[in-house]
Structure formats: structure tokens, C-alpha cells
Amino acid sequence: MRILISNDDGYQAPGIIALYQALKDIAQVEVIAPEHNNSAKSNALTLQSPIYIRHAENGFTYVTGTPADCVHIALTGLLNYKPDLIVSGINNGANMGDDTIYSGTVGAAMEGYLMGIPAIAFSQVERGWTHLDAAAERAKELVLALMADVSLNEAPWLVNVNIPNLPKEKIGANQLCRLGRRHPAQQVITQQSPRGETMYWIGSAGAAKDEAHDTDFYVTSQGHVSITPLQVDLTDHEALPFWRTAIDNWNPQA
16 A cells, blocks of 8 residues: 655644554655745645655655645655545644635645545544654554545545544544534734734634534544545525526526
């Protein structure tokens, strides 16, 4: 099995190092990750400036671009083979609910999925890397289980996984769930620069709004691992009949 690992916290982040250590004994593993933290970069590609690729002393490859850049470049020229799996993470903090839209961790995995390769995004629920070894061990177990399931081999898939920051023996079962929802983000933060200009900082994410029993927010709050299959199609299929009628009414009558 050949696995490409990336992330959004940067190639020196403890999460990606722990994930590499956990997976290198079960697969041929390549790490291609951003040079610096690229949290909340989603699926962004760098199109207006050149991207440079460099090699670290530990054998990792790092890229002067976004998480999606890393996977895109790897699959369109940097690697001379097609990986069997893309794994992104382990992220420093949760990627649940609306977070997945902004997440660079999910964005890296999604880039592989868009190119026809199964992909997993791994995150720890709390920031700070506590019990990271336990999260990496659970990630390895999930990789082995998913890749061994022949029923998943028919088409590429994209899975988002959030692991509680708990000792291995206290992490609960893997549970399938849907994405929850958050309240709107907190207010923007303003500061004055030394030149007297106003600087703006994006506020923190809002609290959970939809944390029903079948959501990732609830599952992880109970100490379990949340597993959510994702798709890229943003079409609101249920609303298509409404919009079809509305647009027909707007069209000029023959």
C-alpha cells in the first residue's frame, strides 16, 4: 500500500509526524506538506505566484503553498506513481460541522478525492496535541480497516474523522454520523497598527448550533470517534423542484 500524507499545520507539526510514525510500518509512505501553517485554506490553489518544493532533513517534502497545492502537485508531476490512499492530518483541533468547508486538512484530502483517490482527513477534537500517540494509533487502525474492505474499492471515497483527546483505552467506538452546524462566528477583532491603521482579525468559530445525537459534535462529546463520509456536490437537490417552478415563472411567456 502506498500512502501520501499531507496536512494544513505544516510539515513540522506534531500531528503529521505522529501520523507518519504510525503508518510507515504498514505502507510505503510519502509526506508532502506545507512549509507553514495553512489552517482554513480550504481547497485553495496558488495560481498567482510560483510554488517551491524543498526537502527536510527528516525525509519530508515541504511546499511553499497550500494543503491542496501539496496534493495537486504530488499527483500531477512530483510523484512518479499514483498513491493508493491520501491521508491528511492529524489536525490540531476539530474539523466538524461547518469547519469542513474551511478546513485545509479536509481540503488536502478532498484534492486527492477529486483526482480519483480514496482519502481520509484526521483531526483531534481539542487543540494542544494531548494523547496524540493514541490518536495516531486509532488512525492507523482505521486506515487498515478501510483499505481492507473490498466493498470500498469500487469508487473513490472521502471520509472525515475526528478523534477525542483521550488515552487509547478510553477512546470510544467508531461511530458513523453527519456533520453538525455551528452558530455564526464571533465578532471580528480590531487592533491599531504602529502606523495608526486599523488591523482586523477573524473572530473565533461559533459554538455548536446543531449537536443532535447523530452529529459529529455529539459523538465526539461522548468520547467516540466520529466518521463522516463527505461529497463534493453542493447542489441542493431537494430544492430543485422549487427552483424549476420559480425559474419557469420568471421566463418570458411564448
